[in-house]
Structure formats: structure tokens, C-alpha cells
Amino acid sequence: MAAWVEGRVIERIQWTDTLFSLRVDAQLLPYQAGQFTKLALERGEKRIQRAYSFVNPPSSPYHEFYLVEIPDGELTPSLGSLTVGDTLLVQSLASGFLTLDEIPAGRDLWLLSTGTAIGPFLSILAAGQAEQRFDNLVLVHGVRKGEELSYQPLIGELKARLGERLHYVPFVSRELWPDAMAGRIPAAIDSGALQERVGLSFSPEHSQVLICGNPEMVKATQLSLIEQGLAKNLRRTPGQISSENYW
Ligand SMILES: Cc1cc2nc3c(=O)[nH]c(=O)nc-3n(C[C@H](O)[C@H](O)[C@H](O)COP(=O)(O)OP(=O)(O)OC[C@H]3O[C@@H](n4cnc5c(N)ncnc54)[C@H](O)[C@@H]3O)c2cc1C
Ligand SMILES: NC(=O)c1ccc[n+]([C@@H]2O[C@H](COP(=O)([O-])OP(=O)(O)OC[C@H]3O[C@@H](n4cnc5c(N)ncnc54)[C@H](OP(=O)(O)O)[C@@H]3O)[C@@H](O)[C@H]2O)c1
CATH class of the missing domain: 3.40.50.80 (Nucleotide-binding domain of ferredoxin-NADP reductase (FNR) module)
Structure with missing residues (x-):
């Protein structure tokens, strides 16, 4: 099973009321441009996880994700309220064939x-x-x-x-x-x-x-x-x- 590691938000870009990007510092396994990983937040005993593509090229010192906040979504309203310094879980192994x-x-x-x-x-x-x-x-x-x-x-x-x-x-x-x-x-x-x-x-x-x-x-x-x-x-x-x- 893929391992989860802690990531820390190091920058946030707010494009519109609902569109934002998170730059995250986390120790991930190598990945390719076009791939995605999973981000998660823990809610009580439960881990709520969803797939997100990397926006940055793999050589970047950070990992960047571009998100839309879905008003009734299970995870994105919480990801949308993360600010610099907050932590989240990141799956260390990326996936995807859009490479x-x-x-x-x-x-x-x-x-x-x-x-x-x-x-x-x-x-x-x-x-x-x-x-x-x-x-x-x-x-x-x-x-x-x-x-x-x-x-x-x-x-x-x-x-x-x-x-x-x-x-x-x-x-x-x-x-x-x-x-x-x-x-x-x-x-x-x-x-x-x-x-x-x-x-x-x-x-x-x-x-x-x-x-x-x-x-x-x-x-x-x-x-x-x-x-x-x-x-x-x-x-x-x-x-x-x-x-x-x-x-
Ligand atoms: C391979 C893969 C890569 C993905 N990469 C990204 C990414 O880089 N950025 C991103 O914002 N989302 C991405 N998604 C979608 C993401 O995984 C979640 O589904 C999304 O963030 C909604 O989560 P939620 O729990 O808030 O909403 P949920 O409660 O799961 O509601 C899901 C509903 O929200 C709508 N929805 C989901 N994703 C989007 C979207 N991106 N744009 C518009 N409407 C949407 C659809 O109507 C969908 O049925 C990706 C999904 C896959 C499968
Ligand atoms: N974008 C917003 O203003 C906004 C604001 C708040 C919340 N949200 C939430 O975000 C989600 C939608 O996000 P989004 O606007 O990024 O995605 P989207 O609905 O997928 O729209 C993005 C683009 O895809 C086009 N599109 C939709 N269906 C298509 C099809 N069958 N063939 C070709 N093109 C198609 C849309 O055109 P059409 O315009 O013709 O559909 C639009 O230009 C919703 O769940 C909504 O609740 C969005």
C-alpha cells in the first residue's frame, strides 16, 4: 500500500473565489510530468482523500496543485481553508499515464x-x-x-x-x-x-x-x-x- 507522508503548505495562490493553488513541501518519491498523487485530511478516524495532478515540473523544489473548491464537496472546502504552515497528508507514490x-x-x-x-x-x-x-x-x-x-x-x-x-x-x-x-x-x-x-x-x-x-x-x-x-x-x-x- 502506498505510504502517506506529511506535507506542509508553503504558499497559497488565490486565483478567484473558488480557484486556488497550494505549494506543498513534502518528501515524495520521484514522479513524471503529467502524473497525479493523492492529498488527504484526517477527519476524526476517517481519512478523506482525492487525486490531484502536479502542476510543477518534477525538478521543482516544491509540489504544486491547482484546485477548484466544490461548494458541497467532501474534501475541497477543507483544502480551500488551508493556509501557509498548515499540514496535510500526501501520498508519496504518484500515478497516472498522461505522461x-x-x-x-x-x-x-x-x-x-x-x-x-x-x-x-x-x-x-x-x-x-x-x-x-x-x-x-x-x-x-x-x-x-x-x-x-x-x-x-x-x-x-x-x-x-x-x-x-x-x-x-x-x-x-x-x-x-x-x-x-x-x-x-x-x-x-x-x-x-x-x-x-x-x-x-x-x-x-x-x-x-x-x-x-x-x-x-x-x-x-x-x-x-x-x-x-x-x-x-x-x-x-x-x-x-x-x-x-x-x-
Ligand atoms: C486523476 C485525477 C486527477 C485529478 N486532479 C485534480 C486537480 O489537479 N485539481 C482538481 O481540482 N481536481 C482534481 N481531480 C478531482 C479531485 O480528485 C476531486 O474529485 C475534487 O477535488 C472534488 O473533491 P471533493 O471531495 O471536494 O468533491 P466530491 O464530494 O468528491 O464531489 C465530486 C464532484 O465535484 C465535481 N468535480 C470534481 N472535480 C472537479 C474539478 N476538478 N473541476 C470541476 N468539478 C469537479 C464533479 O461534479 C464531481 O462529481 C482529479 C481527479 C482525478 C481522478
Ligand atoms: N466555474 C465556476 O464559476 C464555479 C464557481 C463555483 C463553483 N464551481 C464548481 O466547480 C464545478 C465546475 O467547475 P468548472 O467550471 O471548472 O468545470 P466545468 O463545469 O467542467 O466547466 C469547464 C469548461 O468545460 C466545458 N464543458 C462542460 N461540459 C462539456 C462538454 N460536455 N463538452 C465540452 N465542454 C464542456 C464548460 O462549458 P459550459 O460552460 O458550456 O458548460 C466550461 O467551459 C461545479 O461542480 C461547480 O459547483 C464552479
Whole structure:
């Protein structure tokens, strides 16, 4: 059974009323960009635990998690009230297959996310190996409101480092927002609006696509990509679509 270790909150970033990040100091086993671990709090005899992706690249001296507080959620309201110096439990062994070593070769790496699921893609981009394996890196982030387009400073640093090879495409579905696409990711793939904005099309030869977040978005996006001629990437039958559901 995986061991739990104590972690200490060393920094907190509040992005909106409900979105926040925790930087945690904890002695964890080595992990890869794109993986997740579990965070837990003890409530009486009970340990309430949930999965959270690392936002930081594995070389960071801290572990960072990006969370949304679910109003009636069992764990996130308590994680949301942690402040610097507070402790929590962290599973020392990470898991997950949304990692570059699971992804076949390609030219264009598409990273499609909703909400807090941009986290593992920021880790992958910050880690620096993606740019060695792919010519084009496309980071797509779908949110309800413009203020939820978190991590702009880090995205700015990535743009500065990667230049035109990084295509950042925000989607805002519930209001008009400057420079963002309106609506939802799969609809924009179906219409070709996403491909037009980026200047790249989907093809089995060139594309590798990672999808992460809302399970309904994951399902709809998989179907849209299959319509574009791509196939799921399975260990036995390599393809172009890899995904992770957040719930
Ligand atoms: C592999 C994996 C990685 C994950 N990584 C993250 C992460 O980095 N950040 C994060 O915030 N959550 C992440 N989650 C979700 C997380 O594990 C919890 O489900 C979430 O924090 C809600 O916990 P809760 O106890 O407060 O809510 P619960 O009482 O468990 O309520 C769950 C409900 O909340 C909603 N919900 C859950 N997660 C989200 C979310 N991220 N965004 C919007 N609605 C959601 C869904 O409607 C779900 O049915 C991940 C889940 C998985 C499986
Ligand atoms: N975001 C907030 O303002 C907010 C505030 C307080 C609490 N919460 C809690 O957080 C949870 C929702 O968080 P969230 O807004 O990060 O996640 P979300 O509901 O998954 O929405 C994120 C993005 O995914 C899109 N989406 C949803 N279903 C889709 C589908 N089937 N196909 C394609 N795209 C889809 C949404 O578009 P649509 O807008 O078209 O659905 C939105 O742009 C809820 O449990 C809520 O209680 C959220």
C-alpha cells in the first residue's frame, strides 16, 4: 500500500473565489510530468482523500496543485481553508499515464483541458521534454468565465521560451472574452474553428492529443477527434488520443 507522508503548505495562490493553488513541501518519491498523487485530511478516524495532478515540473523544489473548491464537496472546502504552515497528508507514490513516455512520436502535441485540468499540461510544458519531441505545442484551456484563465504568468514564461512553437488557445464558454474562443472545445473541432485558429489540422501522421478534465468534455472531444480520423492510443494498439477524466 502506498505510504502517506506529511506535507506542509508553503504558499497559497488565490486565483478567484473558488480557484486556488497550494505549494506543498513534502518528501515524495520521484514522479513524471503529467502524473497525479493523492492529498488527504484526517477527519476524526476517517481519512478523506482525492487525486490531484502536479502542476510543477518534477525538478521543482516544491509540489504544486491547482484546485477548484466544490461548494458541497467532501474534501475541497477543507483544502480551500488551508493556509501557509498548515499540514496535510500526501501520498508519496504518484500515478497516472498522461505522461510523454506513453505517447507515440508525432509533430504536433495538442493538450486539451477544461478547468483545473490544465495543471498536468503546465507540468509537461514546463518540464522541457515536449519541445524536444514535438515541433508544435498547442495548449487549449476551456473555462466558464474569463477570470478562470489562471496561470497567465507561467503561460507568459512558456510563450517567451517557446515562441511561435507554443499555441495557447483559451476558450471561455459563458461570456465573451478578448482573444478567447467562444463556446466549447469539441464544437470548435467539429467546425474546424480550433484548427483554423492554430493553423494546424488533425492527422494520424502528425497529431498526438492529450485530453484532461470534465469527463463529458473528454468523451465529446474523443468523438470529435475520431471524426477527424484519429484513434485512441492504447498500449497494445498505439493511436493519437490519450485522456484522463477528473471525475
Ligand atoms: C486523476 C485525477 C486527477 C485529478 N486532479 C485534480 C486537480 O489537479 N485539481 C482538481 O481540482 N481536481 C482534481 N481531480 C478531482 C479531485 O480528485 C476531486 O474529485 C475534487 O477535488 C472534488 O473533491 P471533493 O471531495 O471536494 O468533491 P466530491 O464530494 O468528491 O464531489 C465530486 C464532484 O465535484 C465535481 N468535480 C470534481 N472535480 C472537479 C474539478 N476538478 N473541476 C470541476 N468539478 C469537479 C464533479 O461534479 C464531481 O462529481 C482529479 C481527479 C482525478 C481522478
Ligand atoms: N466555474 C465556476 O464559476 C464555479 C464557481 C463555483 C463553483 N464551481 C464548481 O466547480 C464545478 C465546475 O467547475 P468548472 O467550471 O471548472 O468545470 P466545468 O463545469 O467542467 O466547466 C469547464 C469548461 O468545460 C466545458 N464543458 C462542460 N461540459 C462539456 C462538454 N460536455 N463538452 C465540452 N465542454 C464542456 C464548460 O462549458 P459550459 O460552460 O458550456 O458548460 C466550461 O467551459 C461545479 O461542480 C461547480 O459547483 C464552479
